[in-house]
Every structure is written in structure tokens, then in C-alpha cells.
Amino acid sequence: MDRFALDAAHMLAGGMVLVSFMLLYQNRMFGLLNVYALHAVVLSLSVAWQAHVQDAPHLWVTATIAVVLKAIVIPVALRRMVIRLGVHRTIETVGGIGPTMLMGIGLVALSMVVMLHAAADADPIAREDLALALSVILLGLLMMVTRHNAVSQIVGFMSLENGLILAATGARGMPLVVEISIAFSVLVAFIVIGVFLFRIRERFDSVDTQAIDDYRGGRE
């Protein structure tokens, strides 16, 4: 593995982390969906680069799935869903953008420290890619935690899943069957969540998950 291949792989994985931060920063619905599409595009570039570097043709399939499904189909579907739900207003975040970003940095630091120590004797390209992928996953989780709006929670979940794919491609020997099944299970999850969202809206007149908390009762 020559130096340039390693650097480019790092660059693309670092780009994923950067776009995850852009997701955290973005507080408008359509902007969020556009950034999510960008996230998927960077993911597919990263996977395609790994396919090229590792000479693994099945990764090209993963890259194609990423670009078609996650950069085009899901954002378009989410956009239509947002318009139908009428929630294209500002998203409120818990605790403001600044503290959320700081928490994000803390999570990146955590994943770096954990990964670089836990996999100290692994292949360097896999190790640092895994560290970056773990940060993408944790940032997706953070996004799901900090947002009230159910649609942005979905975007957080999807970006988390992008992080999983990134981790899977960095490690060699992940069979194609697993990747395809992950991709389709996410699609199924997306459909289920979509149906669920409309049910939530019907029931509570809002997609703010805070409204659901009030109905839980007895836990105050």
C-alpha cells in the first residue's frame, strides 16, 4: 500500500467526519437533507477508493448502492416526507449548536483514543479508518440524541449507518452478502420509520418527540 493511497483514504474518511459535523451544525430541514446526500456521496467515494486500492470488485457494488440509494432515493423520499408533514421550519436543538459541536469533538477524541489503543498492532489503513468510522457512528448517535424532530433523528440514524459501512469497507474480508443485507435492512427500516412518522403525526399532531414524552406518564 503506497503512501498516497493511505492519505487519500484518510482524507475521504476525514471528509465523512467533517460532513457529520456539518449535519450537527445545520439547523434547517432542507439544508440537513442536502448535507445528508453529501454525506452519502463522500461515503460512496470513500468506498470506491477502497475498492480501487484493495482491488476488491464487490466494494464497487457497495459504492453504487450507497450513491443510488442513500444519495438520491432516501434524500428525495425524505424531502417529500418533510413537505407532506409540513415541518420545513427551523429545527430546535437541545443545548444549542456550540455545546453540541463541543460534545462532538469530545466524541471524536474518545473514538481516536479507544481505537488507536485497542487496535495498536493492526494494519494502519484499517486502524485509522476504523477510528474515523467510529467517530462518524458516535456523531450520528449524538445527532439522534440532541434533536427533537423525528425527521432529523432519522437523518442521524442514516448517517450512523453510513459510518457502519465505512467501518466495514475499511476492514478487509467483509462479505458482499453482509453489506447488501445491511443496505436493504436500512431501506426497510427507513420505510418502517416513514410509516411510523405519519402515525406519530396523526396521533399527536406533531413530529416533535418531546410531545410523545408527555404521553408516557408516571415517570416524572
Added chain:
Amino acid sequence: MILDLLVQGAQMILVLALAPLLLGFTRTVKSRLLRRRGPPVTQVYRDLLRLVRKEAVLADDASWLFRNAPYAIFSATWVAAALVPTFATGLHFSWAADLIVVTALLGSSRFFLALAGMDVGTAFGGIGSSREMLFSTLAEPAMIMIVFVVALVAGSTQLSEIAVFMVDHATLRVSLGLALIALIIVALAENARIPVDNPATHLELTMVHEAMILEYSGRHLAVIELAAALKLLLYMSLIGCIFVPWGMARPSSGFLPLVIGVATYVVKLAAGGFLLVLFETSIAKMRVFRAPEFLGSALMLGFLGTLLLFVSRSF
């Protein structure tokens, strides 16, 4: 020795001569992108000349500070702009061309500008100064973080050495990518460009830079405007010097590399100006109270880059 001094002098004159041209170029291109004809590229020179000829009007309450601040601002900015390597590395004064020095010079020019804004005691000046300070509390740490990232990668804070290092050991690095984006955000905010401040309007409640210099006229205003143009040129040269340092002349390499260096420098400036204008026309100005978040993200990116470098040197 004499030749070295001549080249250094040429650099000082070059930045001063090119700064209004760059500003005029961005204005013209922006008008063209908005489908207006726009002023000629040389309009900024004419404006400066007109201002110099006019009488300087001072407020009754203006102190000596108000009268002297423009020159302090201008000289600090000019020195900083002349220190950044533009067309050649290893110039006579390049031992002083340290990133931290450049940041400090810009910081002191900002300090005088904020003082001058408050000196006369008008409401606009005070608002402008307070906002400028609010932004700078985030922009300056971000700049320092960027300096740290670049210094950790290149092993030096001296701009000439950084440029040489980047040419010789050019690699793609995550941390440098983060630093580049952070530096662009800081540059946009420091030069009062569109997402943070609007350079084209003069009377708007959200203005920052224009609010501070509202009381200036005549030659004082000319000097301040020239300093603002120099600052834009400085940030572009800085980005060019750190991230696209190709084409610069090496020390004592003869006449032809110097000519090539100047030519590539002009091309870099033109490309930078065009990209700046393209970005500005495609984005709306944000609310003043959104701007700290925007700048905070620059600080965060610089922080992240430093962090990555501390964890593993291969980022």
C-alpha cells in the same frame, strides 16, 4: 545583499499595488455574476485618489487617537501583508515572517480600529466595535489553532519554511484539509465578506466593519480602505502560501523564477478572487447572532485538526 533588499522592497510595493486591484476585480466579477455591468477594475484606485484629495472632516470630540489610528492600522496591516511570502520564499525579512507574528499584527490593527470606532462616541461606532470584538474572540483562537495544525505538520511557524515544506512533502492530510476550511471561514469573517458582513452596503443595521469607520472621511478613510484591501490580499496570499505554494521562487535562484513566481501569484489571486465572489453570490448573509456559530465552527475545525495530529501524526 542589496539584491535581497530590492526583492523584499519589490514584494512590499507589489502587495500595496495589487491590493486595490484585487478588490476592484472582485467587485467587477461580482457585478458580472449578478448580470450588472459593474465598475471598471481600476475603480478602487480612483476612489482612493478622490478620497485623498478631499478634506478630512473630524468630529468635535475626536481625540488624537482618532486621527492617528488609521495610520497605525494601515502600517500594521502593510507590514503583515509584506511579510507573507507571495512570489518568492526566503526573502530578506522572512526570518520575521512568522504566522504568529502575522496574527498578532492583524490583532493589533483590529484593536486600534475598535478603539477608533468608539472614540467619537456615536452609537454606530460603538455597535460596530462591540460586534467586531465579539467576532474576534472566536476568530483569533481559531486562527491560533490553524497555526498549531500547520506548525505540527510542517515543523515550523515560519511561512517561508512552511511553503518549502509543503512543496517538497506534498501529501493529502485530513488535518490540513480541516485547517484550510477553518482558515477560509476566518478569512471571510475577518474581511467582512458576505456570510458574516456585507462589504457593499453602507447603512444597514447589521454592518460591522463599515459601522466602525462611519465617522472617517478624506485621507483617513482612504488609508483605512487601503488597509482593508491589503487585508483581503493578505489572507489570499496566506492561503496561497500555505496550501498552494507551487510556483514560488526559491531564494537566490535568479531572475526567471522570480518572474514565474509573480505570474503564478497573480493567477492565484485571480482564482482566489473569483472563487470568493462565486461563494458570495451563492450564499445569503446570515444574522449577526448566527455569525458566532459560523466562526465557532472554524475554531472547532482547528481544534479537531490539532487533536487528530496529537493522536496520530499520519493524519
